[in-house]
Amino acid sequence: MRQFTARIVRLNALANGHVLAAVAGPLPGGHAAGQFYLALPAERNQSAHHYLRLPLFLESFGPDGMTIELPPDLTYLSPGDELDLAGPCGRGLILPERARNVLLIAGPAGPARLRPIADSALARRALIVLYSETPQSLDGLSPEIEARFGPAHLSEAVGWADAIYADLERSALSDLQRRLRDGAANGEWPTLPLAFALLKPPMPCGVGACLACAVFTSHGWKLACADGPFFDLLDLEL
Numbered sequence: 727m728r729q730f731t732a733r734i735v736r737l738n739a740l741a742n743g744h745v746l747a748a749v750a751g752p753l754p755g756g757h758a759a760g761q762f763y764l765a766l767p768a769e770r771n772q773s774a775h776h777y778l779r780l781p782l783f784l785e786s787f788g789p790d791g792m793t794i795e796l797p798p799d800l801t802y803l804s805p806g807d808e809l810d811l812a813g814p815c816g817r818g819l820i821l822p823e824r825a826r827n828v829l830l831i832a833g834p835a836g837p838a839r840l841r842p843i844a845d846s847a848l849a850r851r852a853l854i855v856l857y858s859e860t861p862q863s864l865d866g867l868s869p870e871i872e873a874r875f876g877p878a879h880l881s882e883a884v885g886w887a888d889a890i891y892a893d894l895e896r897s898a899l900s901d902l903q904r905r906l907r908d909g910a911a912n913g914e915w916p917t918l919p920l921a922f923a924l925l926k927p928p929m930p931c932g933v934g935a936c937l938a939c940a941v942f943t944s945h946g947w948k949l950a951c952a953d954g955p956f957f958d959l960l961d962l963e964l
């Protein structure tokens with residue numbers, strides 16, 4: 727992990743109210759899907775009413791810059807403002823070898839935080855379906871990704887998938903976990919796909935020092951900043 731200053735060059739307000747910021751600067755040479763950055767505004771003013779670093783998840787990364795999702799506390803920032811960033815943090819995801827059919831499950835926040843996984847899966851020529859209970863904008867996503875919206879599609883999508891990556895609120899993750907367990911128990915799917923959930927607790931230090939991001943799993947306490955932020959969904963105590 728390293729600390730650096732990046733400048734916001736462009737903001738993109740999405741239809742769902744989330745804001746993506748394209749940033750440039752002395753960015754790290756690369757990072758893995760699933761990693762994140764911790765941010766503070768470089769210049770503090772009366773709008774900056776928080777003092778702890780906030781996690782920022784990447785939407786995309788390229789040679790000229792990266793695009794990150796701004797958390798609500800930072801959406802007052804404008805192009806030209808600078809962010810003090812630390813990262814990349816977290817354990818990068820390695821797509822399982824057997825994952826040829828990848829199902830991304832997005833909640834109301836949309837698929838932006840899952841895009842690095844989609845990019846990594848596409849680079850491996852995997853097939854990708856994006857599922858959401860409600861319609862989502864597909865802006866920025868590869869046209870190779872199929873979209874399925876509405877609860878009627880979930881069962882078929884899970885049955886098709888080798889691996890699932892879900893970015894949902896905690897209660898929706900809990901519902902999905904129950905649905906997977908019930909479906910496996912009643913034979914709805916012959917094989918249960920691997921399923922991973924993105925957890926987003928407060929992560930002020932990012933290095934396993936403050937324990938603010940502790941998550942309870944069937945293997946005991948884990949830290950979202952060091953062991954996550956993606957966890958095996960079926961291991962989580964939600």
Ligand code: FES
Nearest residue numbers: 932934936937951
């Ligand atoms: S953010 Fe401090 S231990 Fe995880």
